[in-house]
Amino acid sequence: MTPTRTGTGPPASRARAAAAALDQALGDPAESARRTARLDEAEEFPAELCAALDAFGLPAHYVPTRHGGALDDHEELLHLWRTVARRDLSATVAHAKTYLGAVCVWIAGSPEQTRATAAAVLDGTPVAWALTEPDHGADLLNNELTATAHPDGYRLDGTKWPINNATRAGLLTLLARTGPAGSPRGHSLLVVDKATLAPGTWRHLPKAHTHGIRGIDISGIGFDGATLPRQALLGPEGTGVETVLRGLQLTRTMCAALSLGAGEHGLRLAARFTATRVIQKRPLAERPHPASILARCAALLAATEAAALLAARSIHSLTGELGVTAATVKALAPTLVDSVLGELAELLGARSFLTDVPEYGGFQKVARDHQIVAVFDGSTPVNRAALVQQFPALVRGHATGAADTAGLAEAAAAGRPPGPLEYDALTLASRRGSSVVQSLPALAAALRTRPTPSGLAEHAAALSGLTELLHTRMAALRPAARPPMAAHELAAAYELCFAGAACLHLWTAGEHDHAGEPLWADGLWVRAALRAVRERLAALLRTPAPAPAPGDGDLDGTIARVITDAATTGAPVTPFGAPAPRAGEAA
Incomplete structure (x- = not known):
């Protein structure tokens, strides 16, 4: 099957353009919603949508270009999967499994195994x-x-x-x-x-x-x-678990696409509802409490997107740190999006439970579907345990400020073509720690020396201070074969520090590229995301609630207006998201 490409275009647009092309190819979203609801009720496999993904050429994005496929950019694959997931998470889970099934072949396979597997995947064979x-x-x-x-x-x-x-x-x-x-x-x-x-x-x-x-x-x-020929062995005998763990670093990172699509779907549904639901002659979106919920959910989804996007790009440029990055993002993304969907359900009220209400009946499906994402490829406790085992390296790296500045700059350059992925660079644990988090103090200090949107430097400095406190507590934790619950709470806090740092890195690298976009104006999304991250982080660390930063006064109202406008017009509802076609607009 020939890979589907959408033209080169400017470097910063290829991944989002590919996602937009896929969305267009999948047809009317209203009809998609009706079809997925019928299939869900009947517990029927989404064969038609999977066939459409095959026709688009999505399987080629599961095969590295060196083996004849189209996979040279995991950011692009992230956007493609989230595009499908915001229509039907079930179909994404079904189709994307082939990438998961084949990834160990790209890591450890012989030339004959990679050729045969690539040919099968490109021909549409599920793995x-x-x-x-x-x-x-x-x-x-x-x-x-x-x-x-x-x-x-x-x-x-x-x-x-x-x-x-x-x-x-x-x-x-x-x-x-x-x-x-x-x-x-x-x-x-x-x-x-x-x-x-x-x-x-x-x-x-x-x-x-x-x-x-x-x-x-x-x-x-x-x-x-059942008998297999000797050439069925993948890699040397006895290396199966090691190869699986290396493969999981890629698949855990990419699972975030499922959460992004689910979160965006839920946010759009709730935002359209609050914009059109009028009580006592006033839309819900204009009332302080609904606006604050909508703003917080949009901010947490933006933070999730930043962490996922930086992680997907880190697959190429910070490959040796994926032992930390993958565990962090796999635990973080479903946790935040489950929280988002829970709060959005409060806004939708009874509509969040009904199955046959036009449009809003899809909310209960996406909420049910997303609950399993936290279990995929290692549950949240499994990933946090893996992160806890790396605390000594993270503490050392934070103390010295160790960071791969070139690799981090490439990871933060969202939209630009990344360098090739060297599978041999995958290691079971990161020796350096996390460049994303360990560079945060220097980044926060740099923001204080230059013009920034009101309150951004204060949010960055406060986040850096909480990160310092977290590492002090991590350093005090005694190594143990079975870490206490407190260690898992510190791991959850580390995830939030990673997300906040990712927001700052991506905003700093992309502020000029996105000038004029509503979510980027005056640092709107990054200020809201940092505020939301700090609130959750303070609760986990049991420190006082963060004080408002300059410019936070009307942040909720502004974010709510931007999100409701975007949801009703089909514009992006996240800083790096693609537009969504409305009913009747897709081919």
């Missing part, structure tokens, strides 16, 4: 990632499915469940035990082509019925003596 088992979940080291070596290859025995696309996929990247149970070197990855398996040696397990993403193929697969 699944078969990691979890019924009795072990995220505890991969204690999985029981075995791949027993014999002279001609491997014999598979055991079960994988629950697996996204276990039944529909033609290929599986399978984690199997090839050594002692519980050993980091006791598992290997194998590429399984189901078409080559002997009948009677394997079986599909029934679809699991789920609360959200109801039509998706969440099922399983069992093996009883």
Whole structure:
């Protein structure tokens, strides 16, 4: 399949232009909403939308350009996925699984494996990632499915469940035990082509019925003596868990696209409702309490977008730091967006629960669908535990201000083509820490020496101070195999520091490129995002609520007006988002 491109255009526009082209290709959003509601009620797979994504050429964006695909920019893939997710999160989960299933092949595959997998993906074959088992979940080291070596290859025995696309996929990247149970070197990855398996040696397990993403193929697969050739082994024997952990750094980062699409969908629905719902001759959006909720939700979504965007670009330019970045963003994005959807439900009232109300009936679906994102590719506690284990490196890096300035500048240059991703640069833990957070004190100091929008320098300085306090508490934490709950709370605080720092880096790098856009005028989005981040951070650290910064007086009202205008006209509701077509506008 030929990759779909939308022209080169100015460097800063390619990713957003690709997203706009995809949105246009997917047709009338009102019809999409009706179709996804019918499929959800019937628990039916979104085959038509997935076929449209195939026709657009989205599978090519799952294959690196060096293997004949179109994947050379994870920022572009982030925008493409969020575009689909704001229409139907279920279809995004179903289709994007192929990227997750194939990523370990790009990391550790032989030339023959990469050629075969690339050809299959480009031809539209779904690929699944078969990691979890019924009795072990995220505890991969204690999985029981075995791949027993014999002279001609491997014999598979055991079960994988629950697996996204276990039944529909033609290929599986399978984690199997090839050594002692519980050993980091006791598992290997194998590429399984189901078409080559002997009948009677394997079986599909029934679809699991789920609360959200109801039509998706969440099922399983069992093996009883299925044989694979020796060339099915992916990488050296015993390296399966290490390869999975490296792959998870990419997939965890990109899962943020699901949250961005869900959050944007919910925000647009609520903003249009508050703009048109009139009580006592006055729209809800003009009342202080609804305006403050709408403003806070828009600010938190902007902070989520900044963290996700900088992380997606860091895949290319700060690859060695993804051990921190991926865990941070994977825990942060679904947490903030779940909070946003909860607050927006308050604005919508009964409409947030109804299924058959035109337009607003979609809110209950996106709220249900998004709840599973926090579990994907390692749950929030799993990612926070991974972050806690890296606290010593983060504390050292913060103390010295260590940062890869060139890599950080490239990560913050949103929209510009990134450098190539070197998969060999993926490491299990970041030796440097996080350039994004560790450069925050210097950035906050620099903002005090130049003209900035009213209150921005004060927000930056306060965030830097809270970040310093956080690292002091991180340094005081004693290492432990099972960290206390307090450690997880510090990890949650670190996520917010990362988001706030990402906001500042992206605003500083992009303020001139976006001059004239309503959310960028007078630093509107970044001031609102920093205020919202500081409020949550102060609560986690149990410090006094942040004092208002200059210019915060009418921030809620201004943000609410901009968001409601954008939601009703189809303009972007986030600082880096693409426009959304209204009913009847898409081809």
